[in-house]
Amino acid sequence: MTDDRLSTTSNLGTAGDDVYAGLMAAHEGLSDDASARLNVRLVLLLMNHIGDRAVIEAAIAAARTEPVSDRRCTH
Secondary structure, eight states: OOOOOOSSSOOSSGHHHOOOHHHHHHHTOOOOOHHHHHHHHHOOOOOHHHOOOOHHHHHHHHHHHOHHHHHHHOO
């Protein structure tokens, strides 16, 4: 599934590295189980914020088919 409204390029500009570092810091000291629960809560919060089923489904499909290491992200 594709959706032209799904942006797969960086929208964070120069803040991208800081946002990523904040995400990593949120996981520091957590067990694998607690870290997974944090990820689930974050995903649910962001899905609710997006609020568009088609965009969310396109993001899920992209996440399943496109390894993160293959993505080109520029800040």
